[in-house]
Amino acid sequence: MRVEVENRRDIEGTSTWRVLAPEFDRCAQRAAAAGAEGVLRYVGAGATAIVFVDQVGMAYKVARHDDGGDMRQSLRDESEWLDSAASTAIADHVVRMFDYDPARDVIVREYVDGRTGRWSDEGVLQELHDRVRQTMRAASWGAPEFKGDSYVRGENGRWVLIDASFALRYGQRLLDYAVEILDGTRPRGFERDGDLAFAIRHEVGLTIDAAAAAPVLARMAG
Secondary structure, eight states: OOOOBTTHHHHTTSHHHHHHHHHHHHHHHHHHHTTOOSSBEEEEEOSSEEEEEOTTSEEEEEEOSOSSSOOTTHHHHHHHHHHHHTTSTTGGGBOOEEEEETTTTEEEEEOOOSEEOOGGGHHHHHHHHHHHHHHHHTTTBOOOOOOGGGEEEOTTSOEEEOOOTTOOBOHHHHHHHHHHHHHTSSOOOSOOHHHHHHHHHHHBTTTBOHHHHHHHHHHHHO
16 A cells, blocks of 8 residues: 655655655555654755655655665664754764664654755865764764855754764774674675775774784684
């Protein structure tokens, strides 16, 4: 059964619709299965996900699986980043996540109603993004790619980061991540062992001790 999306006709026939049409209905159904209530509203889409808002004002970021690549780990990674950011000094500038549904690959988060960042805002936003990067580095995370439209200025005037896709891991967090993939306890996404090995070697002497990295790198080489 198709889930009703109130502004569906606004995007049908557009270039965006030609890309999203094959998976749009399935993503709306997964949002509903993850708890979205009533008629949905399409908010936007990117390389990894489609975002809907339900009738009670909750946002559902639904992973795209028909994009030509395996992005299945992307939202799980983002959910872990958001969870870590919630306990840091920049929490007020990061969208609040309420749940991640791994079975349906859906992040349930607050909907920040406001305008997205524009080129004229990029000076202020770059300064904020640098704060995000410095703060999350202490939690063994990088910052997501800087994009003005990844920030929304809400009704209270505060800029909020709403997209934390593709943030890198550092230190022990990176080693644990690699071991989970090698052990098969974490789904393998688009990263190859060589990519992970390169990332680990890059951090040896910086955030990772050589002795701790050696057995992990040996498993990847073997």
